[in-house]
Amino acid sequence: MKARVTVTLKTGVLDPQGKAIEGALKSLGVEGIGSVRQGKVFDLEIADMDRAAAEAAIKAACEKLLANTVVENYRIDIA
Amino acid sequence: MKAAVIVFPGSNRERDIAYALELTSGQKPALVWHGDRDLPAGTDLVVLPGGFSYGDYLRCGAIAARATVMDAVRAHAARGGLVLGVCNGFQILCEAGLLPGVLMRNAQLKFIARNIHLKVERSDTPFTRRYNAGAVIEVPVAHGEGNFIADAETVAKLEGEGRVVFRYCDAAGQVTADANINGATNAIAGIVSENRRVLGMMPHPENHVDPAIGSTDGRGLFESLAEALQTA
Numbered sequence: 001m002k003a004r005v006t007v008t009l010k011t012g013v014l015d016p017q018g019k020a021i022e023g024a025l026k027s028l029g030v031e032g033i034g035s036v037r038q039g040k041v042f043d044l045e046i047a048d049m050d051r052a053a054a055e056a057a058i059k060a061a062c063e064k065l066l067a068n069t070v071v072e073n074y075r076i077d078i079a
Numbered sequence: 080m081k082a083a084v085i086v087f088p089g090s091n092r093e094r095d096i097a098y099a100l101e102l103t104s105g106q107k108p109a110l111v112w113h114g115d116r117d118l119p120a121g122t123d124l125v126v127l128p129g130g131f132s133y134g135d136y137l138r139c140g141a142i143a144a145r146a147t148v149m150d151a152v153r154a155h156a157a158r159g160g161l162v163l164g165v166c167n168g169f170q171i172l173c174e175a176g177l178l179p180g181v182l183m184r185n186a187q188l189k190f191i192a193r194n195i196h197l198k199v200e201r202s203d204t205p206f207t208r209r210y211n212a213g214a215v216i217e218v219p220v221a222h223g224e225g226n227f228i229a230d231a232e233t234v235a236k237l238e239g240e241g242r243v244v245f246r247y248c249d250a251a252g253q254v255t256a257d258a259n260i261n262g263a264t265n266a267i268a269g270i271v272s273e274n275r276r277v278l279g280m281m282p283h284p285e286n287h288v289d290p291a292i293g294s295t296d297g298r299g300l301f302e303s304l305a306e307a308l309q310t311a
Contacts, residue, residue: 013183013228014183014186014226014228014262016183016184016185016186016187016188016226016262017184017188020188064145065137065141065145066137068138068141068174068181070173070179070180070181070228070229070230071181071183071228
C-alpha cells in the first residue's frame with residue numbers, strides 16, 4: 001500500500017517562500033498566477049495491514065512528526 | 080551550578096555556551112549526547128545550543144525535538160528544572176512542546192547574522208535577574224528561521240501573563256517595525272514557560288560575555304542563572 005501526505009500552511013500563516021516564488025514567476029513572465037503557497041509532499045510505503053490501521057498509523061505520523069499542527073494542515077491520500 | 084549542554088548532530092554553539100557558563104559560574108558544564116537516556120545526576124540547568132541540528136531537515140528543530148535525550152529534558156522541565164534554548168535550541172523547545180508557537184522563515188527571507196538590540200522586558204526571571212527591566216542589550220543573531228508565530232489566543236496569553244522576556248528593539252529601546260529584524264509577532268525574541276523556568280530565545284547572549292569580543296551585554300543572562308542556582 002502506498003500513501004501520500006500533503007502538508008500545507010494554514011490559511012493566514014505568512015509564507016515568505018511562497019511569496020518569493022510568486023515574485024519569481026512574475027519576473028519570468030508567467031501570466032495568470034495570482035498567488036503561491038508552498039507545501040511539502042511525503043510518499044510513504046505502508047506495511048501490510050488493513051486500511052483502518054494504515055490510516056491510524058499515518059495519522060499518528062502526521063501528528064507526531066510530519067506536520068507542525070500549530071501552523072500546518074495535512075491531508076492523507078491512500079492509493 | 081550543574082549544567083548540561085545537549086549536543087545534537089549539527090549543533091555548533093555548544094562550546095560557546097559552555098565557555099559562557101564556565102566564565103560566569105566557574106563550573107564546567109557537561110556535554111550530553113543526543114542519544115543519551117539520562118542527564119548527569121544533579122543537573123540543575125539544561126541548555127539546548129544553537130546550530131543546525133539534523134541539517135534543519137523537515138523543520139528546524141523537528142528531529143532534535145524527538146531525540147532520545149529529550150525525554151530526560153522533558154522530565155527535567157516537568158520537575159521545575161531550568162532549561163535554556165538559544166536559536167536552534169529555541170526552535171527545538173517549540174517543536175518539543177516545551178514552549179508554545181513556532182519559528183518560521185524570516186519575513187525578509189534572508190539569513191541574518193549581525194548584532195541587534197534587545198529590550199529586556201522583565202528582570203524577575205531566573206534568566207534575567209541581573210538585568211534591569213527595560214534594559215537594552217546588544218547581542219548577535221544568526222538565523223534564517225526566527226520569525227516567531229503563534230495563534231492569536233496563544234500570543235494574547237503570552238503577553239497577558241508577561242511571558243515575553245526579550246523583544247527586538249532599536250538602540251534607544253524603541254520597539255519599531257524596522258528593528259523587528261525577522262518579522263516576529265509583536266517583535267518577540269524570547270519567551271518563558273508558564274512557570275518561568277524554560278526560556279527560548281533567538282539571539283546569542285553567549286557570544287557577548289568576554290570583553291575581548293568588545294561587548295559583555297550577554298553576560299547578565301549567565302550570571303543570572305549562576306546566581307539563581309547558587310541561592311536556590
